[in-house]
Amino acid sequence: MKPNHGHLPYSLTIACSSTLLFLVQPIIAKAILPRFGGSAGVWVTCMLFFQVVLLIGYLYAYLITRHLSGKAQTAVHLVLLVASLGVLPLRPRSEWTAAASPLAAILFLLTTSVGLPYFVLATTSPLLQSWYAGSGARFPYRLFALSNAASLVALLSYPVAIEPVLRQQQQLLWWSGAYFVFVLLASFAAVGSRGHAERQSVETGGKTAGVTVALAACASTLWLATANHLSQEVAAIPFLWILPLSLYLLSFILCFESHGWYRRAIFRWLLPAAWIAVCFRIARQGLSGGLEWEIPVMSAALFVCCMFCHGELAASKPEPKQGLAYFYLMVALGGALGAVFVGVVAPNLFNTYLELPIGITASVLLALPLLYGFNSPARLIRVGVVAAVAFAVATRFSAAGQEVVRIRNFYGAIQVIDTGSGETAVRALYNGRTRHGAQFLSPARSRLATAYFGPESGAGRVFESFRASGRRVGIIGLGAGTLAAYGRPGDHFRFFEINPAVIEVASRYFRFLAESDAQTDVVAGDGRLTLQREPPRSFDVIVLDAFSDDSIPIHLLTVEAFQVYFDHLRPGGVLALHITNRYLDLYPVVAAAAEGLGKKVLPIHSEADPERQVSMADWAVLSDSGEVLQDLARFGQQAAPAKKVRLWTDDYSNLFGVLR
Template sequence: MISFAITVFLSAFLLFQIQPIIAKMILPWFGGSSSVWSTCLVFFQAGLLLGYLYVHLLHEWLSPRRQNVVHCALLLLSLATLPVIPDDALKGAAFASPTLNVLLVLASAVGMPYVLLSTTGPLMQAWYARSFASLMPYRLYALSNLASMLALLSYPLLVEPYLVDREQALIWSGAYVLFVVACFASTWQSWKGVSGERERTAAATATDPRPAVGECLIWVGLAMTASLLLLALTRHLTQDVAPVPFLWVLPLSIYLLSFILCFDAPRYYYRPGFLLALPLAFVAIDRVLDGAGMPVPMLVSVLSVSLFVICMVCHGELVRRRPPVRHLTLFYLMLSIGGALGGSFVGLVAPALFNAYFELPIGLFLCALLVVIVLWRELRPLWRGLVVAALVAYTCRLTAISIGYVEDYRRVLRNFYGQLRVAEVNEPPLGIRRSIVHGRINHGEQFIGEAHRREPTAYYCRQSGIGQLLQSLADGPPLHIGIVGLGTGTLAAYGRRGDEMRIYEINEQVLELARQDFSYLADSAARIVPVLGDGRLMLEADPDQNFDVLVVDAFSGDSIPTHLLTIEAIRTYLRQMKPDGVLAVHITNRYLDLRPVLAGAARHFGMKALAVELDPDDDDRFCRHSLWVLLARPERAEALRRSLDNAGKLAPRPGFALWTDGFSNLIGILK
């Protein structure tokens, strides 16, 4: 048992430790979008499905010792794919088809080791059950989920803060070699454990009736629902807060915790209690979807507890319906099919099919429906009527929420980079105010009437840090301005005749909206040069631009992607600027305090950082709260400090570690 337990534990730990490692490594290649993690999860679940299918076919078609030989041969082949470091040559094609390219990068970097790791849990359980005629293998599954959860939780707490990405990948590759050695030891135990008598015992268990198709569909449905809601709720967190590893691994850890509790000891699934808690979880999620403002700790807690209740119900019902050990591999195959279907629906189908985030209401409806189906035979006629009435009422509520996603918006668009909505509000006497909303975050606005259409607004108004900076340069020679992140194109309002504004934007739908629904670009006196692609990668590829001002204003949800704030990124910005140029970074954020990041970077490059925070009056229609950081050479920074309102020196935080492409830690800057 010890040999099998060590192999299962190590494989599961590595299986889930590689997920945040590799996802964080490729996140900058795709603009820091929260969709990168959703697409990664699709790949991971597809890898699990392929691994479980391999185990099921191996278990059904080959004798135990032939299984040993085939699996050991594949393990040896997988060593040739190490180390698990993505090839930089794949960066170039990232934007042609980002979803497909995420999958291709993952397949080339970790494909074979990941699939073989995914086979270990069910394969070791099948070998253990066949060799030793024991009913213990289901507890090995709980052990594997415990290892998975430990791997995920240890990453943001013990791995990410202390090791750069490349070191993480190299250490993981070394640990994979140890796993192969452990797996060979377990294979040898299985080889010795097989005897004619035991094989006859195993054959005798084949008389257990094969599960019905309807039962298999229920297994698939329960697993799919839990997976679908895991990804949908994770997307909600990472888009509206930040696409960071901690918010990736927390929901996935909760998902795995429910597996551990349900499979290790079914008594942990206290059915009456969790079934009563399920409607409360639906109500809590409803409050979040309804736009109730919550501090980030409360928001994370509400969604986490709700996800835990939903996963406990889905996985608890799965355990109640698990088959005899003879059909163990079929059971796990159905679970992996359900997980892959749920992940694919959120990560692949929904962005292509829907223009809004309808997958979360759909997942909640499926969860409620499946619970009704599972309980139907146990309910008395009166309760059946009440349950159906409750399901109909909840369906109507979810339909109303879904309609609210698109109702009363001028435009609603969606692609890999998220959902964009164009909203309009009449604000007398100024008239119609039109804005772009990404998720729940306002990414720019404009008054449409002729009297105010050229007036910069929101985070870019004349009193903001960037507004004051550009106005202070208005009496000088023509400017060459670089802008990373377009939004509505508000900064074009500051453009003068002779100025050139080179604007980098990763999402072509944003450029489409800025041209068709807003007029800042068309009205600007400056020459506007749009460049499609990730701002940092495009700046790295561009010839020297000699910008007078370079503005970094690219947001994914409520946060600037981390790869735009590293030392390497800022070095690229400075290379594209004049020696006396100013780097202006927009860091307005509800949840993260990015000032230490930029203060540390300024000191690293021998520059000074100024923070310009604007907190306008409630009756100010043109300005929103904003925080800008301006980086410049010391003498230039001092002159700016004297000429700008509310400009204060930004001192580095003692002991704060600089962000690099290989290291960034967002837990240390949570507000």
């Protein structure tokens, strides 16, 4: 056996690269999020980009270890390391915003801003493990476990230790400085490997490349689909993506560390329990338990399924010198295919979220031959069809009543449901579990304001108290168009809506816009960006209701955003913000912005009235006119905010600080 040249340079470099690899993902995603409406689709697209670039990095590592001599490998990689420094410091290009194709715009922006450094980081783990194996080391796969452990630490540290402390620009600068240190470490490791880097064979181990790709794709699909499910059905808040990704990485660590923790005898029992749990939660969504059940059940099921996929991958890994780079390439290919399916194929192919049922079905089909020994193709096909149909049917019943239409696009999935009959018949707009608007179908009641916008809500009180004729009202967020019910002859209500599907639904399936006494129009685009193009001092009232489900477009709640709103309000104008949220207490954020701008703020709470289809609502009303708020004071709550928070800016925000 060749002497071991020392694992420390490899370990340090791989740990550094993996840490930076998973830190840059939330940093850069959060930096570009405001330009694309703050939707969960931005996070899915970012994950798609990172998975694909990871695949390209692994392909590079495979090709140079397969076709180049040791000295040539070192020379090529040193040139690449130096070239990647040319894009530092990281700074997303500001001219790219949501357009006709937000997916294409995001991918281009990421490519031009972080593409090359991320590619270099992606090459590090497979390349250095190949070089380490060439030195005579027996356990290079421990470096793979180390890589995932460093990734997990980085991922968990961001929301608790980095995001609350450093502003966005500081995060980008610190990351750029750390990347420079990584280049030095990687260069040292490359130079030290010249003597024992060698070409590798393409043997893949016990299982075919196709099974390796399928296992990796299944795990990738499952974690992304679970993150999507939690975002759409529980709360679309960014840090909920950390939990499923952490479990995904943890399963890699446990399965590839030494002899691994995966035991087939145990998972033959755990895996069916996970399938049943996911099926039950999907079929009973919104009916059995809430957040306290949804997150642990779905997380446990995801972990079990990922342990199965990655445990089988670890069992099939080749000997270190017999195709290690090729093995990692197939794993990366599977990961990228899963990301492409969830990020590109599913949103364009399905009108609801079928990724999770399909991912579970795939794990069933893989487990039957690998875990249970069922190898009959006919039986596998029958079981697969039954499982797919069962899960697909389960997802169709997300709300009681008759479905009118269901639409899915980059910004999410919405559906329109009819319930009741006669004078109580109601048409409602849903995003996930949250009802965003409702209208009585009876002509006698169709112009009543409902949902979060009833007469006793903050919005209702504002329109009641602001009696001037010819009111100009700007509304960020269209929903069903309910607020148009407050329009009077001579008024002009202008809605700003980023989601084309919402515009279509409000215009075709609801009558609030058509029946309003005010002149109404809808401007397509991100509310903050499109409002900025309006003439200054052009609105008497601005209403902010742009939150889908419990998703928080942070860029609409920063002090710079509030300044935009007040720049477009006439003297004595009113800003009303809908801040109802099950998981986040947003009033301290609004109060901090009001204090920072020298404005007065009044919270208004209203109770639900099911007979009138009115929901419980929390609003915050801001104005620079004490006279306006004095008229509303009898409806408000004068108590001081329960807690103080640091002022949110375009460069700083902290969702953990406002958790309920």
